[in-house]
Amino acid sequence: MTLRNLLARKLRLTLSGFAIVLGVAFVAGSFIFTDALGGAFTGIIKGTTADAEVLPEGGGEFTGAGEDSRTIPASVEADLAGIPEVAVANGYNQVQGVYVIGADGELVGGDGPPGLAFNYTETEAITGDQIVTLLEGDLPSDESQVALDVGTADEAGYEIGDEVELVTPGPEPTMTATLSGLIQFGAEGGLVGASLTIFDDRAIQDLFFRGRDVYTGISLNAADGVSQQQLADAAQQVLPAGVEARTGDALAEENEDAIGEILGFINTFLLVFAAVAIVVGAFLIVNTFSILVAQRSRELALLRALGASRRQVNRAVLSEALVVALIGSTLGLGAGYLLAIGLRALFATFGLDLGAASLLVEQRTVLVSYAVGLVVTVVAAYLPARRASRVAPVTAMRDDVALPEASLRRRLVVGVLLSVAGVVLMVAGFAGSGRTGLVLIGGGMLAILLGVSLVSPVVGRPVVMLLGIGYRRAFSAVGTLATENALRNPRRTAATASALMIGLTLVALMSILGQSAKATTDAAIDETLTAQLVISNVIGTPFSTTIAEQVRDVEGVDSVAQFRQAFPEIDGSQSFVGAADPEQLARALDIPVAGGLTALTDGAVLATSAAADGQGLTVGDRVAMDFPVGEQEFTLAGTFPPSGAIPADYLITTDALEQAGIKAADSLIYITLAADADRSAVRAEIDVSIDDLPTVTLKDPAEFAQEQKEQIDQFLAIVYLLLALAVVIAVLGIVNTLALSVIERTREVGLLRAIGMQRRQLRRMVRLESVAIALLGALLGIVMGIAFGVVLQRAIAEQGLDVLAIPWIQLGVFVVVSGLVGVLAAILPARRAARMDVLTAIATE
Amino acid sequence: MTELATTQPAATGSTAARAVGLSKIYGSGETAVRALDRVSVAFGGGEFTAVMGPSGSGKSTLMHCLAALDTASEGDVIVGDTSLVGLSDKALTALRRDRVGFVFQAFNLVPTLTARENITLPLAIAGRKPDQQWYDTVISAVGLGDRLDHKPSELSGGQQQRVACARALVSRPAIVLADEPTGNLDSAASGEVLGFLRRTVDEFHQTVIIVTHDPVAAAYTDRVVFLADGRVVDEMLRPTAAAVLEKVKVLSAREVAGTAAGG
Known part of the structure; x- marks a missing residue:
């Protein structure tokens, strides 16, 4: 009976089935895509982590407060190589913010993905593959040579022997080197859009560490039969103070958690929209079934007259919905896979290139998709079904069958209440932060939507x-x-x-x-x-402090304020912390701070009024920030209104930031001109000095x-x-x-x-x-x-x-x-x- | 046979519509059904004609062809001086709108529009203003008074059919066709509707053709054309209910005999 009805109404149900397909596809696509994203990042994390890693204490996090400026003396490498548990100890230096400028003068990767540089080692990662392997050509042998990963070289249009142009965060903002060889990352080369530049061991120290014989970390591969824990414990014995050895698994897990948090954010973001699509889809389903039931009310009344119970009528309508839901969810899952491919392409245009990373459909994705499809459809069909079962048997004989309808007044009241509740939720969501905020905003949106749609007939x-x-x-x-x-x-x-x-x-x-x-x-x-002028980075990655020095020398420039950024955790959540020299900053910005910018001393912090409110801080309170070197405490010296001119929630001094172990690199430079300076001439001159740097622009x-x-x-x-x-x-x-x-x-x-x-x-x-x-x-x-x-x-x-x-x-x-x-x-x-x-x-x- | 089946209008003067050798065949090959078989019949201007015949005699098909709702398989239909053969759907639609008035047995009115809006609908669709004098005449003949601004669901069956007749008249068509207009009505309401149609013929010289089973309804007309098996078999001028009833009896007896002989 149900099946025959379905076939008869095939066409009409197709469209509501399609709504389920789209809604489920959105849910499935979000999960498949974020899973793929997670898989790709896990691959990178595992592919770069050795059996044990020796790092400055608290360092080595994938998404830390900022780039760690601390190093380990190179002599430690030899000490480690000497212990029996260690098969190989490879000291390395890793530098962030090294970008390749393509043969066409464009920055490779566009905006977003990191540009990493390190020296070549033969370290084997916990995946069992060597972190990087030489594919073609030679390894760089001095400062005049570099090797690039195949993908980056390909995109940049460089071949071995070509002169490669690089942007660096070091004292020299740009450099040129000959491409000596091509390397591949891990076994498959999946880098999610990041670019890798390989320097000679000595060259990287000269270029970025002022020639000191130091390493940012030392990778250890265990001798046969030695566990990660044994390896780390043994290594710890010979390490100087402030340096620690950690097992590869522990470090990888920690980093995966950190990445997982960001991915969870992306997933929640996508799911909020999936939920919107599903609510809209539910409307379509409710409406379709209402119309179908209305058109069939005589038939249903006849069934009732022939002795079918209310429950049987109810069940007839609901089982129709169930079949539609099953088919819709199955198709939706398939469509979700296609959507994930679309999302992959979309994110690739923002530089988050998953490449050929496979899209896996996890069991969880399947379960959630079917659950969403079935629950939404059946609930949406339940309302019309209930009304259908209320059709009195005698109506079968009448010409016009009117289904009983709930009062509009009640709808109006419930609708308005829901909308108001929604606004309250959204307000709370925008005031909150991170994933909770997003969930509140999403919940608020949904409540508003349901509310206003209840009101709409009126x-x-x-x-x-x-x-x-x-x-x-x-x-x-x-x-x-x-x-x-x-x-x-x-x-x-x-x-x-x-x-x-x-x-x-x-x-x-x-x-x-x-x-x-x-x-x-x-x-x-x-x-x-x-x-009058600002230099900033298109990508948001910090750039060489040399640029500010060069600008200072330009005639007509009165003062230059360097602004830096870090992202330490404050009270458990990652925060935007800006750092500047208060005197310089006072000349570039007119921030109404209670007590003036001079209140900002090395032990002090200023906060935006919003951040202070959010954390419940008042002037004089202690603010603890979680930096690589450990927790740093500051005293809240004042608050200022949030402004697009200073992209930060908290402000500390440059010196304080450096003491906290964050590498010196600027993210913004404010330039104030002398009163009598010819603005366009000065601008032209600064433009020339940053001309070869595609990562920064003057505006x-x-x-x-x-x-x-x-x-x-x-x-x-x-x-x-x-x-x-x-x-x-x-x-x-x-x-x-x-x-x-x-x-x-x-x-x-x-x-x-x-x-x-x-x-x-x-x-x-x-x-x-x-x-x-x-x-x-x-x-x-x-x-x-x-x-x-x-x-x-x-x-x-x-x-x-x-x-x-x-x-x-x-x-x-x-x-x-x-x-x-x-x-x-x-x-x-x-x-x-x-x-x-x-x-x-x-x-x- | 063909000669015999050709009938002429009783009233002298112009022809409002005619069918010439009109055949209508449904389906094809073995299963083909000949609903109309070379029918030639003319309807004079200002004449009130009834088309009668047993079920399946082709009377509704004839009406539909005359009303440009259906197309001829063979032969021609001429409304006023327009031949319908080969006209496009667009031209046929325009002809229905401007030259033909049609009244169905039921469901003649758009439920969302008032009686007045229903009456003027053909003109409104054509984007024309009603001829005020004619419009007033029709409206007063309908006799709905203050119920003109009611929706069809608020009118009685007889009132609804009168509104439908008024709508059929409002564009001053060459012919008004009604397919069993009183089939769903009681005798009092039938009388209202038929009386209304009779007056339009007498007072406004309107050509009206109805299909009916009812000898009493046929008695309102000037002439009855009898159809059987898709052919015109007889006709009667100035019919009375008794004479029509008698004729129907004879015809159906003949049919029964024919069927028996055929079987």
């Missing part, structure tokens, strides 16, 4: 009526008919529009937050930045603001792309509703054709109804989006979003695009209506 009617006035003017009878059709079943119209509304509420909300963030950036830079405050605004735009673009799926599902919903309505109104269509309505007019009628639904969704969505955007901006103004800006033009474009989406959604249902045979349509029962 607020939708006047909107459609208003649209109808325009329709009547423009399209006379066809317009009237379209309006009446959109109005005849307010719940159906509203539920269909809701799906689109959800998407647009979020799009509008994000665009308002984005626009406000940009306006805030503009205002902050305008107000606080007094320096004026407006350009500096622009750079930050572009980052906001890039983030918005990703969010829009992820929300687009919800919009696609919503469009399917419109197609579905229209198709079902057209079937339902077959006789009416036949009548209209019989009395002389042209096919073209009929198509227009369906199209106008579709556009009405789409515009209703868009308008409600945008209004909601604006309302929530304003509330949210007000609520988090303290956190540094203190300017409200509403992108009216963009919002207008969204409405117009939605109208076009309505036109698109109507194509198939309209064609179907127009193709109906007049006489058959009229004769339909």
Whole structure:
């Protein structure tokens, strides 16, 4: 019985099945992709870790507070080689921020992935493979040569013997060397977009460690039959103070955890959007089943009259849903795999190149996908099923069967309450940080969406009526008919529009937050930045401090403020800490700090008001930061309002940062010119001095603001792309509703054709109804989006979003695009209506 | 036979519509069914005609062909002075809209529109303003009064069919066709609808053709055309209910005999 019904309604169920496919695909794709990402990073971590690693105490973390400046005397290597448990001891030096400039002058890797440099060793990693192996050519033998990993050389367009240009964080910001050979990382070479440059042992010390005979770490391979723990314990015996030996497994695990946290963040981020897609999909399912049940209410009533119990009717509808869910989830899983491939390509454009890293479908992914598909579908179908079972048997005899419907008033109250709760959650989410914050924001979004969609049948009617006035003017009878059709079943119209509304509420909300963030950036830079020029790194990676020295020498430059960054943990969560010389900084920025910038001494810290609020700090409190050398304590000396001009939540002195063991490298340079300087001449001269450095750019405050605004735009673009799926599902919903309505109104269509309505007019009628639904969704969505955007901006103004800006033009474009989406959604249902045979349509029962 | 089957309008004057050698064949090959078999019949302007015949005689098919709702397999249909052969769907649709008024047995009105909006729908679709005088005439003839702004669901069956007739009349078509317009109505409501159609013929010189089973309904007309097995078999001028009933009896007896002989 169930199966026969399914086949009969194949077409109608296809679309709601498709909603499940898309929703599940999003969930599965998120998991598959983050798993692949995790796999790739685990590969790198394991591929670079030996049986035991000797490092400065507390060092060696993949995602630490900042690059460790501490080193180990080279003599330790010989001491270690002498103990029997050690088969091989290889001292190495690792340097971050070494980038290859391609033959075309472009930076290899674009933005994001790290550029690593080290010297060649024959260390074997815990994976059993040598960390790097020489593939072709020779190893570098002095400072004039380097070797590159195959992928990087390939992308840069270099061959052995070519002159390679490099950007370095060392005293020489750029250097040139001959490519002596090509190396491969591990067994497969998966580097997730990172580039590897191999230097000669001596050269790397000369270039980056002022010629000292030191190592950043020593890798140990165990002698036969020696465990990692035995190896580490034995090594520890000969180590000087401040240096420790750790087992490879422990170190790898620690680093995997750190990476896992970041990946978890990405996964949560993706899953928030997956959840949005699923909620929208659930609407489509509820709506489809409601319509199907309504159309079949006579049949169901007949079943009841023939003695079927309510439960049997209920079960008949639910088992239909179950079959749809099973098929949808299975297809969704497959589509998720394709989506993961798409995500891999998307992330590759941001430099996170997974290359050929295989996408694995873990058991967990399969379970979650089916669980989501089944639960959502069955729950969504339960409501219509319950109503179906309430059909009284006598209604089978009646012509018009009306299903019982819940009161609109209750919907309104619940809807408003849910929306308000959602806003409260989002406010809390934006005030919070990390994954918890994201979860709160996501939860808030969902509550808002459910809330507003409950309200939509009530607020939708006047909107459609208003649209109808325009329709009547423009399209006379066809317009009237379209309006009446959109109005005849307010719940159906509203539920269909809701799906689109959800998407647009979020799009509008994000665009308002984005626009406000940009306006805030503009205002902050305008107000606080007094320096006339800024040098910053496109990627955000620190650069050589020599650049600041060079700029200082340029005539017309009055003062130069170097700004550095570190990311130590404060109270367990990684924080943005900036460091600068207070006197220099005071000349570049006008930050209203209570007590003035001079309050910033080596033992002091300044915090943004938002960070201080978030951590519950008041002036005079102790702030402990977890640096490589150990915990460092500072006293909160004052607070300042967050500003795009200083990308940091906390501010300490440069000296304090260096004492904390963070390598000297700048991330921003503020340049203040002398009063009588010729700005363009000075700018030209500085430009020349950094000309050969593609990693840094010189800009004026407006350009500096622009750079930050572009980052906001890039983030918005990703969010829009992820929300687009919800919009696609919503469009399917419109197609579905229209198709079902057209079937339902077959006789009416036949009548209209019989009395002389042209096919073209009929198509227009369906199209106008579709556009009405789409515009209703868009308008409600945008209004909601604006309302929530304003509330949210007000609520988090303290956190540094203190300017409200509403992108009216963009919002207008969204409405117009939605109208076009309505036109698109109507194509198939309209064609179907127009193709109906007049006489058959009229004769339909 | 063909000669015999050709009938002429009773009233003198112009022809409003005619079928010429009209055949309609459904299906093909072995299973082909000839619903109309070389029917030639003309309907004069200002004449009220009833088409009668047993089920399957082809009367509805004839109506559908005359109304440009169905196309001829052979022969021609001429409405006013327009031949329907070879016309595109678009042209046929326009013809239905402007030159033909059609009333179905049921479900004649768009449920979302008011009675008034339903009446003017063909004009609105065509993007034309109603001829005010004619519109007023039709509206007053319908006699709905203040119920004109009600939705169809709020009207009685008889009222709904009168609204449907008014809609069929509003564009001043060459012919008004009604396929069993009283089939779903009680006798009082039937009388209202038929009386309304009779008046449009008498007062406005409208050409009206109805399909009916009911001899009482046929008695409202000027002429009855009898169909059987897809052919015109007889006709009667100035019919009375009793005469029609008698004729129907004779025809069905003949059919039974024919079937028996054939079997």
